[in-house]
Amino acid sequence: MTLAGHYTYFVTILLLMVGLFVVIARSNLIKKLVGLGLFQTAVYLLYIAPGKLIGGAAPIVAEGVQVYSNPLPHVLILTAIVVGVATLALGLALVVRIKEAYGSIEEEEILQRDVDDESSANDRA
Amino acid sequence: MGAAAIGIARQRNLFGVVLLGGIYSFLMATLLVVLDAVDVAMTEAAVGAGISTVLLLGAIYLTGSTESGPIHKPWLPLFVVIVTGGMLVYGTLGLPAFSDPQAPIHQHVAPRYLTEAPVKTGVPNVVTAVLASYRGYDTLGETTVVFTAGIGVIALLRRRKPRVRRDDTDRRAGQ
Incomplete structure (x- = not known):
C-alpha cells in the first residue's frame, strides 16, 4: 500500500466526513439536505474512482483503443444520481410543509414547539 | 473541491x-x-x-x-465524524491501489461487457448498452422510484395557495 495509490480513497473519505458532519451538526433542515448531497457525491466518487485505468479511454468502443475504464460503476452511479435528485425533491417538499406547520426549519425550534404543545395539552387535561 | x-x-x-x-x-x-x-x-x-x-x-x-x-457545541458530532473517518481509512488499507489493472473490479464481468456488448446490442457506448439493454429492468425500477417521489411531492405540496403551486410545477418539470 502506498500513499499515492490510495489518494483517491482519502479524498473520498474527507468529502464523506464533511457531508456527515453537516448532516449531524447543523440544525437547519435545508442545510442537512445539502450535507446529504455532499455525502452522496462522495459515494459516487467511491464507486467511479476504482473503475479508472490510467491510459484507458472512456468506455465507448472505437477503433484502435485497447484499454477502457470499467463501465459498470458508471451505470450504477447514473441510477444513483437520478434517485438522489428524487429524494432531494421529496425532502425539500417535506421541509416546505414543516415550515408551513411549525413556522421554522430549525430542528431545535421544532422540537421546542413539540415540547410546548405537549405540556400545554397536559395542563388542560 | x-x-x-x-x-x-x-x-x-x-x-x-x-x-x-x-x-x-x-x-x-x-x-x-x-x-x-x-x-x-x-x-x-x-x-x-x-x-x-x-x-x-x-x-x-x-x-x-x-x-x-448553533446552540450545541460541535465537539460530539466532530468526534463521531472523525471516528467514522478513521474507520473508513482503516478499511481502505486492504483495498487495491488506484488504477491497478489486477484489481478484482477489472477482472470479473467488466471485460465481458466490453467485448460482448457492442456485438450483442449494436451500441458502441457500453454504458448505454448495459443501462438500457442488460439492466433494462433496473432502469424501469428507477423510473418507478422517480414516479413515486413525484407523486409524494405533489401530495405534500398540493395547496390552495398559488405560491406553493408554482414550486410544485417546478419540481415536476425537474423530473
Whole structure:
C-alpha cells in the first residue's frame, strides 16, 4: 500500500466526513439536505474512482483503443444520481410543509414547539 | 473541491450554501470526466448542478434563507465524524491501489461487457448498452422510484395557495 495509490480513497473519505458532519451538526433542515448531497457525491466518487485505468479511454468502443475504464460503476452511479435528485425533491417538499406547520426549519425550534404543545395539552387535561 | 465542501459546512447564509453547492457539483463533474466517466459527468452537471440548485433555491424562497447559529457545541458530532473517518481509512488499507489493472473490479464481468456488448446490442457506448439493454429492468425500477417521489411531492405540496403551486410545477418539470 502506498500513499499515492490510495489518494483517491482519502479524498473520498474527507468529502464523506464533511457531508456527515453537516448532516449531524447543523440544525437547519435545508442545510442537512445539502450535507446529504455532499455525502452522496462522495459515494459516487467511491464507486467511479476504482473503475479508472490510467491510459484507458472512456468506455465507448472505437477503433484502435485497447484499454477502457470499467463501465459498470458508471451505470450504477447514473441510477444513483437520478434517485438522489428524487429524494432531494421529496425532502425539500417535506421541509416546505414543516415550515408551513411549525413556522421554522430549525430542528431545535421544532422540537421546542413539540415540547410546548405537549405540556400545554397536559395542563388542560 | 474540499474547500467548497468545507465552505458549505461553515457558511450560514443558505443562498451562499446553494451557490457553493453548484460550484461543488461542477467541480465533481470535471473530476468525473478526468476519471473517464463521461456519461456520469454529464448527468451530474445537468442534475446535480442544474436541477438540484433550482429545487434548493425554490425551497429557500419558500422558507427563508438564514440559518440560526448553533446552540450545541460541535465537539460530539466532530468526534463521531472523525471516528467514522478513521474507520473508513482503516478499511481502505486492504483495498487495491488506484488504477491497478489486477484489481478484482477489472477482472470479473467488466471485460465481458466490453467485448460482448457492442456485438450483442449494436451500441458502441457500453454504458448505454448495459443501462438500457442488460439492466433494462433496473432502469424501469428507477423510473418507478422517480414516479413515486413525484407523486409524494405533489401530495405534500398540493395547496390552495398559488405560491406553493408554482414550486410544485417546478419540481415536476425537474423530473
